[in-house]
Amino acid sequence: MRLQGKTILITAAGQGIGRASALACAAEGARVIATDINGALLESLAAEGAGIDTRLLDVRDSAAIAALAASLPPLDGLFNCAGFVHHGTVLDCDEAAWDFSFDLNVKGAYRLIRAFLPGMLEKMKQDGSFGSVINMASIASSVKGLPNRFVYGATKAAVIGMSKAIAADYAKVGLRCNALCPGTVDTPSLRGRIAGAADPVQAEKDFIARQPLGRLATVEDIAPQVVYLLSDESCFVTGQAVMVDGGISI
Ligand code: NAD
Numbered sequence: 001m002r003l004q005g006k007t008i009l010i011t012a013a014g015q016g017i018g019r020a021s022a023l024a025c026a027a028e029g030a031r032v033i034a035t036d037i038n039g040a041l042l043e044s045l046a047a048e049g050a051g052i053d054t055r056l057l058d059v060r061d062s063a064a065i066a067a068l069a070a071s072l073p074p075l076d077g078l079f080n081c082a083g084f085v086h087h088g089t090v091l092d093c094d095e096a097a098w099d100f101s102f103d104l105n106v107k108g109a110y111r112l113i114r115a116f117l118p119g120m121l122e123k124m125k126q127d128g129s130f131g132s133v134i135n136m137a138s139i140a141s142s143v144k145g146l147p148n149r150f151v152y153g154a155t156k157a158a159v160i161g162m163s164k165a166i167a168a169d170y171a172k173v174g175l176r177c178n179a180l181c182p183g184t185v186d187t188p189s190l191r192g193r194i195a196g197a198a199d200p201v202q203a204e205k206d207f208i209a210r211q212p213l214g215r216l217a218t219v220e221d222i223a224p225q226v227v228y229l230l231s232d233e234s235c236f237v238t239g240q241a242v243m244v245d246g247g248i249s250i
Pocket of ligand 1 (some may be wrong): 011012013015016017018031035036037038041057058059060081082084085104136137138139181182183184186187188189190221230
C-alpha cells in the first residue's frame with residue numbers, strides 16, 4: 001500500500017479527477033478526506049469508496065476551511081483540485097469573471113495551504129514523515145496558450161508559480177509542493193463544455209485532435225500521478241509542473 005498511514009485531503013472530490021484521485025488514494029491505504037461543494041456527489045462517493053470520509057467544503061469560504069482544519073488531524077497530503085474553466089478571450093472576461101476564476105482557482109488553493117500547512121509542518125517535525133502538496137494547474141497555463149482559455153490560463157500559470165514558491169520556501173524542511181498539468185480529460189465538466197459548443201461533434205474532435213496521443217485522457221490516467229506525488233516514492237520531486245498531457249506540450 002503506497003499511501004498506508006497517510007491522511008490526505010482532496011478538494012473538488014465529488015466528480016472528475018478529484019473523485020478518481022480520492023478512490024485511488026483510498027485504494028493505496030490512505031485515510032482520505034474528500035471534500036466538495038456538492039453534497040449529493042459526496043454521498044455517491046462515500047457509497048462507492050469504502051472508508052472515504054466526506055466533508056462539504058467550498059474552497060472560497062475561508063471560515064469553513066479554518067473550521068475544517070481545526071476539526072481534523074494534521075495532514076500528510078493535500079491535493080487542491082478545485083477549479084473552474086471560463087470559456088473565452090480577454091474581451092469575453094469582465095472583471096467579475098476574472099475575480100471569480102482567480103478566487104476559485106488560485107486563492108482557493110492558497111486558503112487551503114494557509115490553513116493546513118502549519119499542521120503538516122508540525123507533524124513532519126514530530127514524526128519525521130514527508131508532507132506533500134499538489135496544486136491542480138493545467139497544460140493551459142504558462143506551459144501553453146490555448147484559444148478561449150484567457151483567464152483560465154492566467155489562473156493556472158499562477159498556480160504553477162505559487163507551487164514553485166512554496167516548494168522553494170519549504171524544501172529545507174522536506175515539505176514538497178508540485179503542480180499537476182493535465183491535458184484534456186474526459187470529466188463531467190468537459191462533457192458540459194462539449195455539449196455547450198455550437199457543434200458538439202466537431203468540438204469533441206477538436207479536443208481530441210490537439211492531443212498527439214489521439215484521445216482524451218480518462219480520470220484513471222491522471223489519478224496515478226496524484227498517488228505518486230503524494231507518496232514517498234516522489235520524495236525527491238518538488239517545485240515541478242508535472243505534465244500528464246497526451247503530448248500537447250511536446
Ligand atoms: P469537474 O470540473 O468535472 O468537477 C469539478 C468539481 O468541483 C465538482 O465536483 C464541483 O462540485 C466542485 N466544485 C465546484 N466549485 C467548488 C468550490 N467552490 N469548492 C469546492 N468544490 C467545488 O472536474 P475536472 O474536470 O476533473 O476538473 C478538476 C480540476 O482539474 C480543475 O481544477 C480543472 O481546472 C483541472 N483540469 C481539468 C482538465 C480537464 O480537461 N477536465 C484539464 C486540466 C486541468
